Amino acid sequence: MPSNKATAAAPIVTGVLLAGTATREVTQNGLEIWTTLALVGGFSAIAVGLGVLTGLSGFDSDDDLNGHYDRTTVALAGLALTSIALGAGIALS
Secondary structure (H helix, E strand, O other), X not given: XXXXXXXXXXXXXXXXXXXXXXXXXXXXXXOOHHHHHHHHHHHHHHHHHHHHHHOOOOOOHHHHHOOOOOHHHHHHHHHHHHHHXXXXXXXXX
């Protein structure tokens, strides 16, 4: 099983890239719906990664094996995925 550091790296890196790109777009073009969604998704992904890294309640991988998921984890992960998908869809249309 991968360590918490390796597991936390993907959402943190993705969140930083997404939030950084959205911030750059906000400074150049102003606030739009897709940039807002990208910022929310990026910060949510960073929060999930930091939660895994610090081992906060609900982010522990041992709980996942028993089928118990903390609502905070599920909510943040869902918010991140939804925001990323909606933001990408709006940006590409």
